[in-house]
Amino acid sequence: MSILHISASPQQAGSHSRELGRHLVERLKSAIDLPVVVRDLAETPPPFPCASFVQASLSASTRSFANKSDALTVSEHLIAEVEQASAIIIDMPMHNFTVPAAFKAWIDMVVRPERTFRPTSSGKIGLLEERPVALIIACGGLFSGGAASQPDFLTPYVTRIFQTIGLGDVTSIRLEGTARAPEFVAKAKAQAKAELDKIAIRFETILLSELSHSAPRHERSFD
Numbered sequence: 328m329s330i331l332h333i334s335a336s337p338q339q340a341g342s343h344s345r346e347l348g349r350h351l352v353e354r355l356k357s358a359i360d361l362p363v364v365v366r367d368l369a370e371t372p373p374p375f376p377c378a379s380f381v382q383a384s385l386s387a388s389t390r391s392f393a394n395k396s397d398a399l400t401v402s403e404h405l406i407a408e409v410e411q412a413s414a415i416i417i418d419m420p421m422h423n424f425t426v427p428a429a430f431k432a433w434i435d436m437v438v439r440p441e442r443t444f445r446p447t448s449s450g451k452i453g454l455l456e457e458r459p460v461a462l463i464i465a466c467g468g469l470f471s472g473g474a475a476s477q478p479d480f481l482t483p484y485v486t487r488i489f490q491t492i493g494l495g496d497v498t499s500i501r502l503e504g505t506a507r508a509p510e511f512v513a514k515a516k517a518q519a520k521a522e523l524d525k526i527a528i529r530f531e532t533i534l535l536s537e538l539s540h541s542a543p544r545h546e547r548s549f550d
């Protein structure tokens with residue numbers, strides 16, 4: 328069992344989303360000391376899909392077999408991190424109303440036909456086992472109230488794409504207005520951390536239940 332912690336802010340020190348992600352990871356670890364696998368997408372961005380990746384991921388001979396093609400090595404590694412995680416914590420900034428490009432590249436490596444979802448005539452069916460996902464977003468602007476001036480395409484998109492691969496339990500939390508005065512940000516962050524503490528309690532219950540009742544998730548390595 329492990330916790331997969333994915334971060335995508337280009338900023339390290341001073342990143343609001345990373346601070347909130349760390350808060351949730353630390354709360355969880357104080358209750359259950361699980362190993363944490365860190366996937367920093369800003370530090371090591373996944374590649375964009377290239378021609379050989381597209382061919383391998385769509386070819387009937389390679390698409391369903393783990394690590395069969397060299398073009399799928401990165402994809403298989405990132406999928407294995409998801410498969411081995413009992414809970415996933417993602418923190419990222421909003422970039423232009425949606426996910427940062429590095430996180431979109433991660434999605435393109437992980438969401439693969441006949442590997443993590445099956446296309447059928449009645450829609451896509453997720454092939455991964457359910458596990459809870461926490462989605463933490465930091466945004467410079469606001470989405471509600473009189474000063475709100477932008478849509479949020481990030482939350483519905485990420486929720487839907489995780490559902491596509493079988494992960495339907497996504498809890499999201501948005502820290503709004505990071506571009507505003509420090510007092511505003513401090514208050515919003517304190518509220519966000521209080522919400523994260525509640526999320527931690529729910530995740531703990533799920534993880535403790537997995538620890539006590541079920542067999543550990545399938546251990547696989549592609550290194």
Ligand SMILES: Cc1cc2nc3c(=O)[nH]c(=O)nc-3n(C[C@H](O)[C@H](O)[C@H](O)COP(=O)(O)O)c2cc1C
Nearest residue numbers: 336342343344420421422423424465466467468505
């Ligand atoms: C390229 C870029 C695009 C951004 N687009 C948005 C946006 O659409 N909406 C918004 O509220 N903030 C936007 N921001 C502001 C960031 O979301 C905000 O600064 C956030 O706090 C950054 O996350 P971090 O503090 O974890 O680094 C953008 C910032 C950058 C650099």
